[in-house]
Amino acid sequence: MKLKKIALGTLAVLAIAGTAGWYSLDKETRGLIATVPTNKDLLFWSQPQRDAAFRALDRISLLAKWHDIPAGNAPSALPPGPPLKLPLDVDAYLAGQRSAALIVLHDGKLRLERYGLDFDSKGRWTSFSVAKSITSTLVGAALRDGSIRSMDDKVSDYIPEMKGSAYDDVSIRQLLTMTSGVKWNEDYADPKSDVAQFNNHKPEEGVDALVSYMRKLPREVPAGTRWLYSTGETNLVGILVNRATKKPLATYLSEKIWVPAGMEQKATWILSKTGQEISGCCIQAAPRDFARFGQFILNGATVGGKPIVPEGWLEQATTSRTPIGQSGRGYGYQWWTYDTGAFTARGIFGQGIFIDPKRKLVIASNGDWGGGARDPSASAAREAFYLAVQKAVDDEGAAGAGGGAGK
Known part of the structure; x- marks a missing residue:
């Protein structure tokens, strides 16, 4: 080429x-x-x-560089449902979010699908930290497959290079809940933060770039005593899954989810300088396939009625395992949780997959927020949109129940 x-x-x-x-x-x-x-x-x-x-x-x-995530030849259907009636100006919302794609599935049916920024359904948009929740699901798959023995195994059991580091006695569970107690700076506005520096780190000879960076970080508090958001830790999770399964993450994702769950298009996964998928970030996929992943999780991470994760594991993953200092919110296994039972995958600049099991809702969004990586006003508007969709679905249900009672 x-x-x-x-x-x-x-x-x-x-x-x-x-x-x-x-x-x-x-x-x-x-x-x-x-x-x-x-x-x-x-x-x-x-x-x-x-x-x-x-x-x-x-x-x-x-x-x-990247690895392909092949799709199969039998995409799962997204049958159209009636247009969702929302009490807001969807065009104004899309503009405010600088949205490239917005999809709402309700009970498996496509209720809303809109695009912006000259993007469309055939393109692939990057995920940023939405990939964290996908990586977490691969941990569950590796547990069910027996490649990972226990959530309480130590990181260094699978990544021996971490022996003697602050991660030596950290468990997989603590890594997934980001409660390792190890120092990390995730400030997206600081060019000297760990999240801005780690991928440019020059690794030691023969050592994975991320492992080389992470094993030098100091401990701040005892493991299990504090939550601290760390993309680096999700990247360690990915290396751990790679070591346990002896497969590239892109291959494992294709085998366990992308093909059997019926994704329509191939996806791609960006690699580190030493050739490992950057598992805390950067899966490029079609918007409908992000929505299909949400539907797959809503359906219990099952393929053909058979779960790919251990019994009860997904419930643990998608409910709060640790407080995060926000009322009504928590953190599971790489999923952001709500006390209402809903949960979400979130990435900077407006990427997200919101899942509400009670209402059978999936909302997938891609964008490029104008106010920065975390843009508080855009984030608040997105939360308000989720509530508006939930209310619209509730109102439909109430109207349907009232109509039935009157007959």
């Missing part, structure tokens, strides 16, 4: 894969991607650069 090199002023040189997929992007998008600096973390790209690149991270060949 030939590579074209594009030099633009003082920006770093990019090599762009000359594939049909690359040339399927419009000229303006290709031009914007060509300005993406390879020497700067994506957290600090301009908004136009993010708009262009979030739909094409797996087509910027020197910025990142």
Whole structure:
């Protein structure tokens, strides 16, 4: 495959894969991607650069390498349902979210599907930390398969390079709930934070880049005594699953979920500099397949009526295992939880999969928030949207029940 090199002023040189997929992007998008600096973390790209690149991270060949996640030949149906009647201006909501995609499934039926930012159903948008919840599900699959013996096994049982580090006596359960007690800085606005630095770390010879970085971190408090959000810890989870299953995460995800659960399109997973999927981030998938993953979880992580995780494990994963200092909220096994029984996968810049088992709801969203990675106003608007959808479904149910009683 030939590579074209594009030099633009003082920006770093990019090599762009000359594939049909690359040339399927419009000229303006290709031009914007060509300005993406390879020497700067994506957290600090301009908004136009993010708009262009979030739909094409797996087509910027020197910025990142990736593994394919193959889909099967029998996509699961998403039958249309009646349009969802919402007490809000959906167009205004999409604009405020800078949304690339928004899908609502109710009882397995497609009730709302909208796109923005010149994106559509055939493209792949990056997930950011939505990948954490997918990685967590692979832990459950590895437990059921017997590749992982117990949630109380130590990290160093599977990653011997962590022996002698602060993670030596941390359990898989504590890693999944982010209660390791190890120091970490997840400040997306700080270029010197751990989350901005770890992927640029030069590893020791023969050691995975992430392992090399994480095993040098100090302990702050005893394991199990404090919750602290850490993308690095999810990346350790991914390495652990890789070591346990002896398979690349992309292969394992395809075998356990992507093919049997009926995803429609192949997805991709960005790799670290040492060739390991960055499991706390960066699965590129079609919006409908993100929604299908939510439906798969809503259906109990089952394929053909058979769960891929141990009995009772998914309930533990999707209900609070540790408080996070917010009323009515908690954290499970890489899922954000609500005391109402709903739970969500969340990624920076507006990525999300919200699941409400009580109402049989899945809401999948992709975007590029204009106010930054965590954008508090956009986040609050999204929570309000979830509530509006829940209320609309409740109102439909109440109207249906009232109509039935009157007959």
